[in-house]
Amino acid sequence: MENHTARMAALLGELRREMNGAVVESMQRGEGGYGLNYGVCIPTIRAIAARVGTDHPFARFLYRQDVRELRMAALTIADPQAVTTAELDAWFCGRMPEELMEELALRLLSRCRMPVLEALRDGWLRKGCAAQRYTALMALARCRDFDAAPVAGILPEILAAYPDDLRLARGAAAFLQAASPKIGSETLNAMLERLPESSGARFLREEVAWLC
Secondary structure (H helix, E strand, O other), X not given: OHHHHHHXXXXXXXXXXXXXXXXXXXHHHOOXXXXXXXXXXXXXXXXXXXXXXXXXXHHHHHHOOOEHHHHHHHHHHOXXXXXXXXXXXXXXXXXXXXXXXXXXXXXXXXXXXXXXXXXXXXXXXXXXXXXXXXXXXXXXXOOOOOOHHHHHHHHHHHHHHOOOOHHHHHHHHHXXXXXXXXXXXXXXXXXXXXXXXXXXXXHHHHHHHHHO
């Protein structure tokens, strides 16, 4: 733990040197969502974190800190193949702004082993809050070998649970656009017919109309 603390302090020093005050101010006015935020752009965070290398225990330590740049860096330092179903919920904790959900999906969850992907589908997607469901959809949209048809099949129930959540509908659209070659037009049309009447469903229909 002492080694992690010293390494974290050194990493944070590197990140702070890239601080962007204008970005910090704009994020504080907007979604914000972090205890500390230095406004460092995500590509720069990734580049600095990449120099650390892969270190899963250190990444989990960093992710527990309420600092935007450390949480973002953790997602590059973590080892996707080391993520287990038992620790999955620990990656959705504390404040979760949308940019962090999307980075979590892109950099970590989409690269995990099949048992973790199945846990995303059967846990977060079926039973999670709207934000967890959005994150799961964004992660599964990037998985080439994952069976997309069962996910498409439960989208009507997901949108019915949160009928006016346009972010969730956007996640569903991203998933369908990525997975449409594996789903097929017949399955897609059948799913769209089962959608509830809601603002989220209308948004989804408009976003994927070109696939039908």
